[in-house]
Amino acid sequence: xxxxxxxxxxxxxxxxxxxxxxxxxxxxxxxxxxxxxxxxxxxxxxxxxxxxxxxxxxxxxxxxxxxxxxxxxxxxxxxxxxxxxxxxxxxxxxxxxxxxxxxxxxxxxxxxxxxxxxxxxxxxxxxxxxxxxxxxxxxxxxxxxxxxxxxxxxxxxxxxxxxxxxxxxxxxxxxxxxxxxxxxxxxxxxxxxxxxxxxxxxxxxxxxxxxxxxxxxxxxxxxxxxxxxxxxxxxxxxxxxxxxxxxxxxxxxxxxxxxxxxxxxxxxxxxxxxxxxxxxxxxxxxxxxxxxxxxxxxxxxxxxxxxxxxxxxxxxxxxxxxxxxxxxxxxxxxxxxxxxxxxxxxxxxxxxxxxxxxxxxxxxxxxxxxxxxxxxxxxxxxxxxxxxxxxxxxxxxxxxxxxxxxxxxxxxxxxxxxxxxxxxxxxxxxxxxxxxxxxxxxxxxxxxxxxxxxxxxxxxxxxxxxxxxxxxxxxxxxxxxxxxxxxxxxxxxxxxxxxxxxxxxxxxxxxxxxxxxxxxxxxxxxxxxxxxxxxxxxxxxxxxxxxxxxxxxxxxxxxxxxxxxxxxxxxxxxxxxxxxxxxxxxxxxxxxxxxxxxxxxxxxxxxxxxxxxxxxxxxxxxxxxxxxxxxxxxxxxxxxxxxxxxxxxxxxxxxxxxxxxxxxxxxxxxxxxxxxxxxxxxxxxxxxxxxxxxxxxxxxxxxxxxxxxxxxxxxx
DNA sequence: GACCTGCTGCGGGATG
Numbered sequence: 001x002x003x004x005x006x007x008x009x010x011x012x013x014x015x016x017x018x019x020x021x022x023x024x025x026x027x028x029x030x031x032x033x034x035x036x037x038x039x040x041x042x043x044x045x046x047x048x049x050x051x052x053x054x055x056x057x058x059x060x061x062x063x064x065x066x067x068x069x070x071x072x073x074x075x076x077x078x079x080x081x082x083x084x085x086x087x088x089x090x091x092x093x094x095x096x097x098x099x100x101x102x103x104x105x106x107x108x109x110x111x112x113x114x115x116x117x118x119x120x121x122x123x124x125x126x127x128x129x130x131x132x133x134x135x136x137x138x139x140x141x142x143x144x145x146x147x148x149x150x151x152x153x154x155x156x157x158x159x160x161x162x163x164x165x166x167x168x169x170x171x172x173x174x175x176x177x178x179x180x181x182x183x184x185x186x187x188x189x190x191x192x193x194x195x196x197x198x199x200x201x202x203x204x205x206x207x208x209x210x211x212x213x214x215x216x217x218x219x220x221x222x223x224x225x226x227x228x229x230x231x232x233x234x235x236x237x238x239x240x241x242x243x244x245x246x247x248x249x250x251x252x253x254x255x256x257x258x259x260x261x262x263x264x265x266x267x268x269x270x271x272x273x274x275x276x277x278x279x280x281x282x283x284x285x286x287x288x289x290x291x292x293x294x295x296x297x298x299x300x301x302x303x304x305x306x307x308x309x310x311x312x313x314x315x316x317x318x319x320x321x322x323x324x325x326x327x328x329x330x331x332x333x334x335x336x337x338x339x340x341x342x343x344x345x346x347x348x349x350x351x352x353x354x355x356x357x358x359x360x361x362x363x364x365x366x367x368x369x370x371x372x373x374x375x376x377x378x379x380x381x382x383x384x385x386x387x388x389x390x391x392x393x394x395x396x397x398x399x400x401x402x403x404x405x406x407x408x409x410x411x412x413x414x415x416x417x418x419x420x421x422x423x424x425x426x427x428x429x430x431x432x433x434x435x436x437x438x439x440x441x442x443x444x445x446x447x448x449x450x451x452x453x454x455x456x457x458x459x460x461x462x463x464x465x466x467x468x469x470x471x472x473x474x475x476x477x478x479x480x481x482x483x484x485x486x487x488x489x490x491x492x493x494x495x496x497x498x499x500x501x502x503x504x505x506x507x508x509x510x511x512x513x514x515x516x517x518x519x520x521x522x523x524x525x526x527x528x529x530x531x532x533x534x535x536x537x538x539x540x541x542x543x544x545x546x547x548x549x550x551x552x553x554x555x556x557x558x559x560x561x562x563x564x565x566x567x568x569x570x571x572x573x574x575x576x577x578x579x580x581x582x583x584x585x586x587x588x589x590x591x592x593x594x595x596x597x598x599x600x601x602x603x604x605x606x607x608x609x610x611x612x613x614x615x616x617x618x619x620x621x622x623x624x625x626x627x628x629x630x631x632x633x634x635x636x637x638x639x640x641x642x643x644x645x646x647x648x649x650x651x652x653x654x655x656x657x658x659x660x661x662x663x664x665x666x667x668x669x670x671x672x673x674x675x676x677x678x679x680x681x682x683x684x685x686x687x688x689x690x691x692x693x694x695x696x697x698x699x700x701x702x703x704x705x706x707x708x709x710x711x712x713x714x715x716x
Numbered sequence: 717g718a719c720c721t722g723c724t725g726c727g728g729g730a731t732g
Binding site for chain 1: 717718719720722724725
């Protein structure tokens with residue numbers, strides 16, 4: 001019997017109706033796993049390879065053949081928008097099978113939720129936060145809802161793995177298993193995984209099932225990339241006055257092509273779009289420009305998504321990471337990235353957004369910078385983010401994607417899950433708490449001792465209390481926190497002011513603007529007419545000109561050593577890359593000259609001034625931190641280490657002292673106990689204020705240092 | 717600390 005024949009009849013009809021000639025390879029492979037094994041399944045194939053259908057076709061068939069007594073499939077996604085998007089697709093597939101699909105998230109009415117509670121069946125689509133709320137507020141109903149749950153499908157798994165939100169999710173799934181006694185088969189979907197084993201391990205967490213990741217050999221689309229570099233207009237050489245500006249270039253690149261212009265900051269997105277509109281106006285050409293980021297209202301973002309999907313016009317949308325996930329945007333012809341993407345994974349995800357129809361993805365990377373004065377230190381004359389970008393492209397071509405860093409000590413989430421557990425259960429003895437939570441995959445590295453310390457601290461600050469029986473319940477302070485609806489999420493949110501033109505919400509700002517000030521939001525200029533402090537509303541009317549945007553700053557990421565090594569290769573060899581434009585070639589040549597002058601190819605230590613040295617060992621963030629903290633101990637007189645990535649700048653030492661210190665590290669068995677960690681080194685987290693200091697340091701050291709890698713790398 | 721992501725249950729008032 002062929003795979004097609006095994007599918008439920010209404011699915012076969014659906015396939016005919018949609019004119020599919022055959023099932024995709026990954027869909028056949030997924031059916032094999034679901035029909036013939038009881039393993040978990042990881043579907044890790046490129047964008048537009050039919051992953052969603054690969055998961056749902058066999059799962060729905062099973063649901064049809066062996067109906068469940070409750071909800072049979074739990075689908076979890078990181079975004080409400082993704083749930084809404086998938087809802088329409090799945091609903092069509094199930095129309096004739098009498099299998100209901102229910103959305104369950106914050107925008108869904110109580111009526112719809114109650115309807116499902118009366119007769120739990122079919123497929124439930126939700127978010128980690130809604131699942132948290134269900135387990136906390138309506139545990140009995142949740143048990144009824146999922147008493148016969150067979151499958152859990154997690155979309156965009158890479159978005160969860162290695163993140164606090166993913167730790168929360170995997171903990172919730174395990175709590176649900178314990179409540180219902182069912183261990184559903186888990187299916188993970190992602191187009192961007194560099195570390196299949198790590199992802200399998202995460203997906204399996206607490207199921208005691210194996211995971212199968214079918215290797216279908218599906219190749220990702222051919223990609224055409226281009227990198228170009230500009231100096232700011234004002235800094236261009238005088239005889240080149242006719243040279244067109246950065247934005248004219250950006251305009252030409254997107255002209256007549258449906259595209260996304262990605263940036264790493266909201267303010268930059270706004271700036272790009274305002275300037276593109278300006279160029280269009282000057283040329284008397286149509287305004288096809290839109291904006292999509294986290295401060296644009298949900299309704300306006302939906303409008304942008306819909307326009308991108310349905311319109312025949314060559315629309316151009318400026319976006320941050322908000323358009324990186326799998327919301328359907330139709331066929332895009334070109335992707336532009338202004339500045340360097342954060343990782344190969346992000347680059348790959350953005351690239352995958354284009355070329356669905358043509359089969360060729362197109363992406364242009366654009367850089368603009370001020371010309372530096374000649375006298376600056378050599379390492380400040382190197383545009384590191386430009387070099388990193390070439391490194392990421394090269395690594396992408398080598399099929400490399402960063403591995404996930406499993407978090408061994410997620411104490412903030414352990415606090416959160418402890419509070420949630422106590423809230424839903426009422427009272428629990430210390431033994432039950434420890435047995436229930438520490439046995440979970442999410443907290444498998446946490447020791448009894450550390451948990452005891454956390455609980456003692458929570459008693460002290462009144463978040464939990466002891467009862468006469470010796471059990472724990474929530475304390476007064478703890479109840480305040482767990483009772484607030486902000487508790488369901490494990491990430492922090494700023495106070496936001498709603499920007500409104502009449503009754504229409506344009507978006508939000510994190511600070512209150514005074515009347516008569518102007519700013520840009522959604523690619524348009526606004527003037528504040530009225531503020532309503534109490535209800536957090538800012539009323540605006542249309543304004544002219546290009547006033548400033550309202551966010552600033554750029555952030556940090558954990559860099560991997562492999563990226564740093566590639567960067568070294570790029571600036572110390574003379575290999576030319578065919579995808580560099582003229583400006584980019586020129587800039588790379590300049591940088592290489594600077595690097596050669598400083599002897600970066602061979603020198604580990606370079607002199608900046610007689611008592612200041614730079615160390616260039618090309619280490620990733622975690623290994624570099626390890627080196628830094630060990631030097632703190634070995635060179636106690638060292639006054640100041642400027643972490644001028646990718647170097648370590650060391651002051652108040654002699655070259656010999658520094659060389660001896662590196663020599664010592666190479667020859668001796670240094671460990672984490674040789675660190676002196678600076679006082680301000682701490683991981684950020686919404687609940688870390690409720691975790692004792694030394695546990696936070698333990699968490700920090702685990703996440704942000706890697707002494708083993710450091711030793712290996714500097715001993716090569 | 718850049719960029720994202722999420723949200724209960726109630727009570728009061730309007731509407732059919």
